[in-house]
Amino acid sequence: MLRKLITEPLVHFLLLGLGLFLLYQLVAPASAVDRKIVVSDATVAMLAQRYESVWMRPPTPDELRALIDTHIREEILYREGVALGLDRNDPVIQRRVLQKLDVLTEESSSLSAPTDAELDAYLQANAERYALPPTLSFEQVLFDPIRHGAKLEADFNAALTQLNAGTDPATVGDSTLLPARAVSMPLDQVARDYGDDFAAALENLPVGSWQGPVRSGFGVHIVRIESKSAGEAPTLAAVRAAVERDWENARRIEGREAYYQGLLKDYEIRIEADLSAAALPQNSAVANTSQVRQ
């Protein structure tokens, strides 16, 4: 299975084609393959240009001769392979064609730039995605439950009392690689470093006093919020690049779907298989499309 994963599958394809071609020569008469290959100036120029596009210099005469030999060889094998129908029902070739069509469809639909009004409407409709997160400045002291064992609660409460009586936080709690203080940290960054629960708890703590317990993956914290700024909805000017990118992405997906739906209308689809009897893998998309489309 992973053999297919080896890339440049066309190499395999060609090798397979060669094998089948030889086999076919043994059992079948000559086919109607076009057996004339003309290496024109244009062909040579194309080969040379393609070489230069990779190697950043023109091929030497010897290299060019080798390119031409390879071209002839591949052209012959390719024609014979296609004549055998080896390009059909091949998922790799099919994917490549689909990819090209996708790119073309997208390129065709993305030529006009969005207006400010379109972007602003998109921003309003997806406001939460662009909202600037609240930022927090806070100090924290850590207690590792393993180190404190049964004394955790007592140690913790004593420390909380000390801190609110003005004790230097550097002298309280466990030594930690975590920073003692964070300045203007976006809430999503707090969540990344400490976990979602910790970030959510901090968002709701009052400003000024030491509070706890607040739990994280590192242990139990006492936290003092020094200041916080509310999140805010940004202006289009502030997030224009992101909105434009997402707007284009949405249009790309819509365009691709519209193109497909347009084609689908002209096809008659008939699913004759008995899907209830088929052994379908879990999560299979096929299971959701058991209908006849006209």
Add this chain to the structure above:
Amino acid sequence: MANKQQFCPLLFGVMACFLAACSKTPEAEKTSSNDTAAQAPSLAAESATPAPKAYPERVFWGDQHVHTGWSVDAGAFGATLGPEEALRFARGEEVQSSHGVPAKLSRPLDWVAITDHSDAAGTIFEIRDGNPALMADPQIKTWHEMLVAGKGLEVASEMIVAQSNNRIPAPLKDPVLAMSIWQKNTAIMEKYNEPGKFTAFIGYEWTSNAGGGNNLHRNVIYRDGKDLADQVVPMTTFDSENPEDLWKWLADWEAKTGGSLLAIPHNGNLSNGTMFALQTFSGEPLTPAWAEARARWEPVYEVTQIKGDGETHPSLSPNDEFANFERWDAANLAGVPKQAGMLEQEYARRALQDGLKLEKTLGVNPFKFGMVGSTDTHTGLTTADEDNFFGKHSAVEPSAERWEHPVIQTPQVNVTGWQMSASGYAGVWAVDNTREALWDALKRKEVYATTGPRMTVRFFGGWEYSDADAEPQNLVAAGYAKGVPMGGDISAAPAGAAPVFVTSALKDALGGNLDRIQIVKGWVDAAGNLQEKIYDVAWSGDRKPGADGNLPAVGNTVDVANATWTNSIGESQLAAIWKDPDFDPALPAFYYARVIEIPTPRWTAYDQKRFGIKMADNVPMIITERAYTSPIWYTPK
């Protein structure tokens, strides 16, 4: 002060135990009360008015190896996600997997490189952009005008008809529908790259399977943007399967564009003895120029990923109790079985040793590389978490059956789905989250690999560290001030001195506790023999090494049936200062840190629970996740 709890890094060898606890010095207090962002350790917050940073304060997490449906092999396996979906997923957004399942990371990544297989280029964008060389042809000029008018599909169908009637204009004799997927790709990366917030590298994979499946793959990572990347078509293995030609291509590219590239190899374990071979691709003896080129272009190796771990192998490191880990050691990528002598040229630790030996004869160490992890996913979904693993390719996305699906299947060799490893990520110590800063960190090897968990790991080496330097409050500033970080070099040993290393590890906020930090030393002895030794330098609890020097196992809390564990063993952080007790200043050596987590459920245990199935008895259900730092090299003067 008195109730300050200590975490005690237990030290091996000559070390005095430094205790963070009772020793919060006046300096340390000053640091924490007069905070500046520049002095805070690894998780420093962003300051409102940031001063230029003296050194990297934050580790940036990423994956430099992601394939999407645009890699033809991935597409053939049913991946429908393209680069845009893969980028959105890496940034933390929810996307639909190729099977229609909603997929989302537990936390966003900071950066990613989408490395679809390099691809033959074409010309349709040049038609659209009006390449003057092509416009001389009236047919092409018409198509150009149609493309500009947004009629791409009509152009496509006209081109197909022309092709089948053999009426394609000569300049376009390039395949069916010539188009530059590459330029489309770079345009997408440009849109999603947001300096300071999220980095999208331009990159591609050069996928050499020379000799019938010997994995010599390299990811090419661009420091620069689209304007430079578009100037030259990526190299493909149609052009050459020889890595030396890739290096030449990289050099030519830099000379032409003035930009910067590097290449990251992976999966030596599937190379059947060729990834770190002691001869050239064509079988010639290695030369100084060869060694120079390899060291220059390949500063980093991808040491762990879905297709197995590549740090070392039990047969190469028989005394390493953690060596038998996520092994894929039966065959190459095409299922050609491995033969005696191949393993020796496939694994990172042995290659680092060979590099020291080669340096003696060549004058240059060709295998002087740092280490990163990445996924090599072919789903577009960069997942390395055991409880959120979308597999190698879309045929093995989560399902009740994927554990028993064949991955490599030949008459001699079977690799089965359960052998996939939910690994890994790359931690990058950079001063900023930009292409330039991250790329520079890769180039100087200030990076490390993990098998998925986002542990924060520091590793410094020098001659002058004192116990106080290894306290958490001081470790980073002292680490940089008195020595070099991971990936660096030390030399000029003072008379009678031995190198000293300071290291720390903080657990992943969402992950398992830490079992221990080890320092792995490799060297070539005076007789020319390769040597390695592993030192436990910090560990959890009050375990004592046995008579054999081995530390007792940390224990195990995994409940396989429920796919759960508890952090009731291990520690949330470890740190240590360690001086090499066996140092010989005449012998070159390398040192890297390995951080071991407590046992946690493997992805197979989560699948078994999630789908209510029972896998075969030989399927492992428990994993010890880990991190490997880039080495620090000692070279005698």
